[in-house]
Amino acid sequence: MNPVKIGICGLGTVGKGTFDVLTRNGEEIAGRAGCNIVVSHIGARRGADISGVNVSTDIFAVADDPEIHILVELIGGTTVAKDLVLQAIANGKHIVTANKALIAEHGNEIFAAASEKGVSVAFEAAVAGGIPIIKAIREGLSANRIEWLAGIINGTGNFILTEMREKGRDFDDVLKEAQELGYAEADPTFDVEGIDAAHKLVILASIAFGIPLQFDKAYTEGITKISTEDVEYAEQLGYRIKHLGVARKNGKGVELRVHPTMIPEKRLIANVNGVMNAVLVKGDAVGPTLYYGAGAGAEPTASAVVADIVDVARTLSAEPKHRVPYLAFQNDAMNDTPILPIDEVETAYYLRMSAEDKPGVLSEVAQILSNAGISIEAIIQKEPAEGQDHVSLIILTSRAIEKNLDQATDSIEALDSIAGEVTRIRVESLAG
């Protein structure tokens, strides 16, 4: 099978990350794509010394390279990048890009050119870094009418707000650290004034509602006026301040806005902290869904870039069998790997139960867990609501084998002081 040859333009953070991921995971990626993906040309203005790869300091040489099937645009900006992409499209290349500004501001023109030439333009990495949110909306939620979406889609802004809330640090100090960590845009006003988030929101809204990209019509307000005092008051009221991008379709049209927003702290998305991103999408069939992950950084963004390369490569594959997902059992070495029954799986657990508001209930529950060899990591017990004699008792356990947990919850549910069933949610740190 012929390999798919790609040209990468831009060898900065994301370009290097993409090259590294493609190299490190080449075999897996080839299995999923149905063909080998070969980096055969790199355009880097400062040059690069990579053996076996043609390197040009003139990035347009990549767009003109007759060998290349896919041009991966990772130079950023909206001027040279736009010319590069249009030239590559004119030459019949498929495009993969991480450039949110390019797509948000010139996407309509680029898509029209691509459509005329019959080539793909893929831009998963342009929104929320490693979170496959474009694919989620376009593929996973394709049955739905999207009603609204709301996202923390700028890691730098979220990092600043989190540090202000958690550590009382001041704005400039935190921004400086975000720049040092490599999350902030080259011009950090794009982050703190909401321009970067607006670029991403406009793209999401376009995909969700099937509307053209209309960056110039988005309302954009930054976080520069948020003080630590606001953060503290919000906290006392039970809210968190988040810099949200909101797109909502109502009877009159589509709301498209980026601004600081107070969210009840109990919302999952309110607890998305630091540089992490999250997007809530409400579909009429599925209801609300939440997508969370790293919104920036070399390899998280490369993860999305490479996924797009694989997608585009799949559509190039002539043989239909290569259009189905790669399955691990195609690899003989994986054949003997057993599938574990769920009762042998080990995770930590979130347990929620309705407990009678009287002394001794907590110790009964704790004793049952202890007898099963399950330790308690955290407990929350809320005040009973007015007129209620039961309270929610929430327990976070250590890791436990599921069958042990099953036995413990059966015993807990049998207690007179516990009403109804114990709600159980498995908890994974996903750290390893």
Ligand code: HSE
């Ligand atoms: N400056 C962006 C952020 C990088 O902080 O989220 C990823 O687009």
